[in-house]
Amino acid sequence: MIGLKTPAAILRRLLMPTAEPCLACGRSISSVSPAELPQLCENCAGQIPWIMEPRCRICGRVHGCPDCLRPEAQRRPFVINRSAAVYDDLMRQWIAEYKYGGREDFASPFSIMLEQTYHRMCQELSVQEKAHGGRTYNRKGRSWRPDVVTWVPVSVRRLEERGFNQTELMARQMALRLRLPAAELLIRSVHTDKQSKKTRAQRLHNLDDAFSLIPNLDPWGFLKWDPIGNTKHPGGPFPIRVLLVDDIYTTGTTAAVCSTALKRLEKIVDRPVFVYILTLARS
Ligand SMILES: [Zn+2]
Ligand SMILES: [Zn+2]
Incomplete structure (x- = not known):
């Protein structure tokens, strides 16, 4: 005053x-x-620190990327990752407030950041698919679009600690604005210790089998499209494209382990499942 x-x-x-x-x-x-x-x-x-033009076209990193050059990276179970921003001090602080400081209100700007990154991702993937002769065949001839949005789950214990899954909240807000179906597809069956304190090998081992598809999953319920109607497509049945949201992409281990679990959907839906990763920050 x-x-x-x-x-x-x-x-x-x-x-x-x-x-x-x-x-x-x-x-x-x-x-x-x-x-x-x-x-x-x-x-x-x-x-x-927006990432508008990632240097690595696979994992969305701003700098050159040794991780994606490793031979085992060829077997990566997801197509690409795109992150909204670099995981710098500012993003670290905001995400910590959101996750551990009870600042649920950050879900709103974070979901808008994801949404803007999603639009860039759509553009990029639509161009790519066209260049590959529509490798993943666009249903209804439209540009790249996921069939369902999902998120990396947290364990029951962590959910009780925090009261909400921060990733689910921002993924759902984004999906709602984009009018994309959102569904819980994964559960975290094993409570893992904090990933940041572990080495790469420990992280990999620790996360194996940590995620699985939710039991009794009815894919046609959340996909909201008719699997019968498109099996006569000359290229074979349309694949299902899953967009997996997470907060931070570091080594890509969580993204890979979750994608492997999501690809088990292939047996249920009898068609290929492609997983795309969308994250808020890239370290
Ligand atoms: Zn990379
Ligand atoms: Zn301000």
Whole structure:
């Protein structure tokens, strides 16, 4: 209330619509940022280290990428990963507040960040599929589009600790705005210790069999399309495209293990299942 000296000025201030404070810094938002994140002030939104043009076309990294050059990477069970931003100090802080600080309100800007990255991903994959003669055959001739959006689950214990699965929340918000079907497909059967404290080999071992398809899954229920109608396609039955959302992509281990579990859908639906990864931050 500094500078509001006269009663008329105080009245004017009281009658003015209150500006929402920025989620990240708490200052009032005077104008919507060019990134169209209405919950963040222009200054905070301007600091987001967006990945607009990833150097690695596989894992979406901004720098050159030794991981994707390893021979075993050829057997990676997902098609690509795309991340919204670099996992820098700012993103680390925001994600920590969201995951451990009870700041559920971050789901909104995060889901918008995912949505914007999703649109870039669609464009890129549509061009790619066209170049490959429609390798994954577009149903109804439309551009690349996933059949279902899902997320990396957390264990029951972690869910009890946090009260919600932060990845599910932002994935669902994104899917709702994009009018894409969203479904819970995976469960985390083993409670794993914090991944960050482990070596690559330990991480791989620790995560093996940690994820599985939810029991009694009815894929045609969530896919909402008729499997009978398209089996006569000259290229064979249409594959199912699953978009898997996670918060951070580090080594790609979680993405790979979850994709392997999701690909077990192939036996149930009797057609190929392609998994695409969409993450908020890339380390
Ligand atoms: Zn701010
Ligand atoms: Zn890579």
